[in-house]
Amino acid sequence: MLVSALKTGVQAAKNAAPVAASSVGQVRGKATQRETKTRIEACHSVYKITKAMQSIANAKLNPAIARMQESRPMAASVRAFIDTACSEVQVPELEAGASCLVIPITSDKGLCGALNTKILFKTMNTIQDLKEKKMKIKVITVGEKGHKNFQSMNPKMLVHTASHFGKTDINFLQASRVAEFVTQTPFDQATILYNKYINRVSFTQMAHTIPALTFFSEQVSKFGEKFEFEGDEEQILKDLAEFQFAVQLYGALLENGASEQSSRLAAMDNASKNAASMALELTQLFNRTRQMQITAEMIEISTGAECCK
Amino acid sequence: MSFLRPFSRTFLRAAEEASSATSGGKKRLSLNFYTPNSTPAQKEVDMVIVPGAAGSFGVLVGHVPVVSQLKPGVVEIHDGGKVEQFFVSSGFAFVSTTAADICAVEAAPVSDLDSDTIKENISTFTKTVADAQNDMDKATAQVGLDVNQAMLQAITGAK
Numbered sequence: 001m002l003v004s005a006l007k008t009g010v011q012a013a014k015n016a017a018p019v020a021a022s023s024v025g026q027v028r029g030k031a032t033q034r035e036t037k038t039r040i041e042a043c044h045s046v047y048k049i050t051k052a053m054q055s056i057a058n059a060k061l062n063p064a065i066a067r068m069q070e071s072r073p074m075a076a077s078v079r080a081f082i083d084t085a086c087s088e089v090q091v092p093e094l095e096a097g098a099s100c101l102v103i104p105i106t107s108d109k110g111l112c113g114a115l116n117t118k119i120l121f122k123t124m125n126t127i128q129d130l131k132e133k134k135m136k137i138k139v140i141t142v143g144e145k146g147h148k149n150f151q152s153m154n155p156k157m158l159v160h161t162a163s164h165f166g167k168t169d170i171n172f173l174q175a176s177r178v179a180e181f182v183t184q185t186p187f188d189q190a191t192i193l194y195n196k197y198i199n200r201v202s203f204t205q206m207a208h209t210i211p212a213l214t215f216f217s218e219q220v221s222k223f224g225e226k227f228e229f230e231g232d233e234e235q236i237l238k239d240l241a242e243f244q245f246a247v248q249l250y251g252a253l254l255e256n257g258a259s260e261q262s263s264r265l266a267a268m269d270n271a272s273k274n275a276a277s278m279a280l281e282l283t284q285l286f287n288r289t290r291q292m293q294i295t296a297e298m299i300e301i302s303t304g305a306e307c308c309k
Numbered sequence: 310m311s312f313l314r315p316f317s318r319t320f321l322r323a324a325e326e327a328s329s330a331t332s333g334g335k336k337r338l339s340l341n342f343y344t345p346n347s348t349p350a351q352k353e354v355d356m357v358i359v360p361g362a363a364g365s366f367g368v369l370v371g372h373v374p375v376v377s378q379l380k381p382g383v384v385e386i387h388d389g390g391k392v393e394q395f396f397v398s399s400g401f402a403f404v405s406t407t408a409a410d411i412c413a414v415e416a417a418p419v420s421d422l423d424s425d426t427i428k429e430n431i432s433t434f435t436k437t438v439a440d441a442q443n444d445m446d447k448a449t450a451q452v453g454l455d456v457n458q459a460m461l462q463a464i465t466g467a468k
Contacts, residue, residue: 067346074343077410081376081403172345172414223376227403230377231363239378240401250345 003111006049033293036286043279047272053111054268061200061261067169068197068254075251078244085223091211094188096134101187102127103249105194105256106143108163112260113267115195115203116145119256122205123193127157135189140182142253159185170257175250183245188212190245194252195259201266203259208248216241338370339408340386342395344416349395350386357409358385359402368409375404381459383419383466384411394419396463398456419463427464430457 094100104123106116123139123146130137139157141147147161162178182190189209196206216223216237223229229236340357342350358367360382366375379400386393400413434454441447 070346070348073341073348073351074345074412077341077343077403077412078401081401081410085376175345176414227374227376230361230366230375236376236378240376243401247345 106146179246
């Protein structure tokens with residue numbers, strides 16, 4: 001609703017006739033004054049909307065950062081275990097023709113600055129690199145914006161999309177469902193691309209590479225060197241592979257979520273400032289023009305009065 | 310039984326020495342109990358009982374390095390005479406000689422579990438399991454049933 005109102009406001013500001021050059025003797029008519037008035041009102045409504053979106057993003061940012069930070073200890077623990085167990089293992093180089101899954105994480109809604117553009121740009125570069133190595137590439141987009149981009153630019157690569165998670169904040173259950181959905185497409189390597197949150201004003205693009213889920217099961221002997229398994233080794237490693245994929249995906253989704261709020265905050269802040277300064281300029285133009293009209297009419301009247309003397 | 314006392318004391322001292330040798334001299338276990346959204350416990354404790362998929366096991370400092378999946382059950386944290394009980398849905402436990410990392414998908418203090426809701430869930434899931442049309446639905450309902458039965462067990466067996 002906010003977005004459509006914003007679009008109408010911007011359209012009204014654009015559709016109004018361009019400012020006529022006001023030189024001495026030539027005055028803007030009442031019709032163009034009315035259009036300027038419309039433009040000023042449009043700027044005011046755009047300002048209100050962008051200001052509202054800015055405060056919403058501001059309110060959502062701190063909880064998003066908190067959730068992201070609370071999720072980090074468990075992710076670090078899982079990663080530390082895998083690093084300890086597989087410390088001497090080299091992930092094998094992929095041969096040509098291996099199937100690579102590329103998973104860019106984007107937002108569902110727009111008006112969030114350069115967030116989605118940056119990650120999709122990085123995705124295109126990653127795909128280019130993989131193409132040069134002659135890999136088979138499949139793309140699963142998370143988020144509506146990524147879906148729209150790939151549908152228009154590269155529909156053949158797009159295998160699936162996961163989006164519209166709903167109004168509630170994303171939780172581990174949803175991330176697990178997405179992970180389950182993604183892993184239905186077998187892969188030799190998966191790359192998750194997301195925006196990593198740095199601070200309130202900046203974020204950076206990250207690409208996490210995850211080996212095939214079967215990689216863990218193949219390392220049974222390596223794990224067995226350092227740890228004993230309570231239960232069936234193959235089953236534990238198979239489940240661990242899926243679990244760590246879900247945990248990594250969840251972390252990426254939360255980071256991107258926090259980045260999305262900070263990016264939207266900055267973008268809407270800029271938009272509000274621009275709308276306010278445009279409204280100010282137009283109001284000054286309107287007043288100047290009104291005063292010139294009054295002056296012109298007074299000149300007409302006094303000239304007429306002179307003639308009739 | 311006075312002649313037994315010196316023997317048992319020596320035995321315990323030997324066990325302590327052995328355990329502190331493997332644990333690098335540490336006397337208490339570092340417990341890191343995490344969920345995707347919170348950290349229920351991160352402190353030094355005496356012992357933690359982990360509901361492993363192959364059976365519950367207790368972890369003291371100096372334990373053999375172990376990796377285990379968790380089944381729906383209770384994580385019991387023993388610390389200086391106090392016992393804290395958390396119900397966990399599933400996850401993994403990574404045990405080393407000095408630390409136990411428990412990564413649970415969901416964890417809640419046993420005192421937070423509501424027996425009425427659980428009993429309702431059990432009857433609903435029992436019905437769903439019986440009415441299930443295919444293996445997938447049956448397995449999903451069975452998981453729900455197992456978790457709720459474990460929760461009931463946790464409440465009724467709680468101290």
